[in-house]
Amino acid sequence: MTMNLYAAWIGLLLGVLSGIISGLFFHDESWLGGYATWPRRLIRLGHISLFGLGFINLAFYLTAQALEIKSGLTSSALLLLIGAATMPTVCYLAAFRKPFRQLFFVPVLSVSLGIAMFLWRLVSA
Numbered sequence: 001m002t003m004n005l006y007a008a009w010i011g012l013l014l015g016v017l018s019g020i021i022s023g024l025f026f027h028d029e030s031w032l033g034g035y036a037t038w039p040r041r042l043i044r045l046g047h048i049s050l051f052g053l054g055f056i057n058l059a060f061y062l063t064a065q066a067l068e069i070k071s072g073l074t075s076s077a078l079l080l081l082i083g084a085a086t087m088p089t090v091c092y093l094a095a096f097r098k099p100f101r102q103l104f105f106v107p108v109l110s111v112s113l114g115i116a117m118f119l120w121r122l123v124s125a
Contacts, residue, residue: 001064001077004057007084011054014088018047032095039095046091053084053111060118072121079114083107 022043025031032039057080064073087107093100 001061001073004077004080005061007081008054008058008061011050011057011084015047015050015054018050018088022047038098042091042095046088046095049087049091049107053080053087056080056111056115057084060114063118063122067122067125069121069125073118076114076118076121079110079117083111083114086110 029035032043034040060076060080063069086103090100090103090107094104
């Protein structure tokens with residue numbers, strides 16, 4: 001579970017850094033083909049996913065700590081880590097190679113199952 005805390009803060013840092021990088025070019029309306037183009041939308045999604053999944057991992061860690069849940073969270077923790085690593089990766093890959101969009105099921109299922117299993121553990125505790 002401590003890894004989820006580290007993943008949360010790393011995700012937030014990477015979210016800031018990716019925002020800085022893309023922020024250098026946002027003023028150029030034609031950057032990556034324009035605001036509504038596939039690459040630019042996927043880059044924005046990758047950027048925001050770093051923050052969103054960082055906050056989900058942080059919420060997971062803090063909730064487990066607050067409720068003093070010490071066991072039965074390994075699968076949830078691992079699935080949330082997989083989602084945090086794969087969602088921005090797939091977004092950035094798919095931004096420039098559309099066939100990578102076929103891999104979105106990996107982060108989506110990982111995060112969905114991780115949250116569902118965590119909720120199940122909370123209700124059954």
